Amino acid sequence: MKVSIYVSPKKGVLDPAGQAALGALKSLGFGEVADVRIGKYIILRLEDIDAGKAEDRVQEMCERLLANPIIEDYRIEMGD
Amino acid sequence: MKVSIYVSPKKGVLDPAGQAALGALKSLGFGEVADVRIGKYIILRLEDIDAGKAEDRVQEMCERLLANPIIEDYRIEMGD
Numbered sequence: 001m002k003v004s005i006y007v008s009p010k011k012g013v014l015d016p017a018g019q020a021a022l023g024a025l026k027s028l029g030f031g032e033v034a035d036v037r038i039g040k041y042i043i044l045r046l047e048d049i050d051a052g053k054a055e056d057r058v059q060e061m062c063e064r065l066l067a068n069p070i071i072e073d074y075r076i077e078m079g080d
Numbered sequence: 081m082k083v084s085i086y087v088s089p090k091k092g093v094l095d096p097a098g099q100a101a102l103g104a105l106k107s108l109g110f111g112e113v114a115d116v117r118i119g120k121y122i123i124l125r126l127e128d129i130d131a132g133k134a135e136d137r138v139q140e141m142c143e144r145l146l147a148n149p150i151i152e153d154y155r156i157e158m159g160d
Contacts, residue, residue, distance in 0.1 A: 006121045021122070024145055030137065035125040041086045042101070045115040057112065065104055 001046045003058050004077040007067045008039035042066055054078060081126045083138050084157040087147045088119035122146055134158060 009015040015037050022036040044061075046054055058076050067074040089095040095117050102116040124141075126134055138156050147154040 008121060008123060021146065025141055028141075028144060030141055032126045032129040032134075032137065033124055033141070034127040035123075037123040039121040039123070041088060041119040041121040042098075043088060043115075043117040043119070044113055046112045047114040049112040054112075057110065061105060061108075061110055061113070064108060066101065 001049065001051065001054060002079060003044040003046060003054070005042040005044065005058070005062060005066060005074055006039065006077070007042065007062075007072050007074045009037055010071055010073050013071045039072070040066075051078075081129065081131065081134060082159060083124040083126060083134070085122040085124065085138070085142060085146060086119065086155045086157070087122065087142075087152050088154075089117055090151055090153050093151045119152065120146075131158075 009018070017038040018036040021038060022033060025033045025036065044058065046058075049057065055076060055078055058078075062074050062076065063069055089098070097118040098116040101118060102113060105113045105116065124138065126138075129137065135156060135158055138158075142154050142156065143149055
């Protein structure tokens with residue numbers, strides 16, 4: 001089973017990588033870019049797991065390791 | 081206009097961050113995880129741009145700065 005997880009900096013949290021990308025895009029001539037936020041796109045492959053339990057398990061993985069819930073939001077998408 | 085970009089390591093390209101996360105998940109007891117790949121989730125906000133041109137411009141941003149097309153795939157999603 002494939003699982004996609006989208007982790008992004010919470011609103012109001014500084015995002016230095018996003019700010020650096022914004023500056024670089026502007027200096028390359030992409031003046032239309034008003035804001036850039038950079039998070040993580042995580043793709044898991046799970047094996048031998050009950051589909052009913054999988055989402056709870058993935059949420060636990062996010063809370064414990066994959067995201068930092070204090071400064072990051074995350075969204076889980078089960079399946080392909 | 082909001083744009084989401086999903087950047088992921090190409091198949092076959094080493095992903096040390098993903099491997100480290102895989103090892104950490106296993107040692108935390110998440111034995112059902114068979115593979116982890118970690119890419120970037122980039123959120124852009126564009127202003128004052130013709131919607132018809134926006135996707136081409138974003139593709140150019142990806143090719144020139146936001147992704148490395150040699151080792152990464154990317155997918156662009158226009159709008160919210």
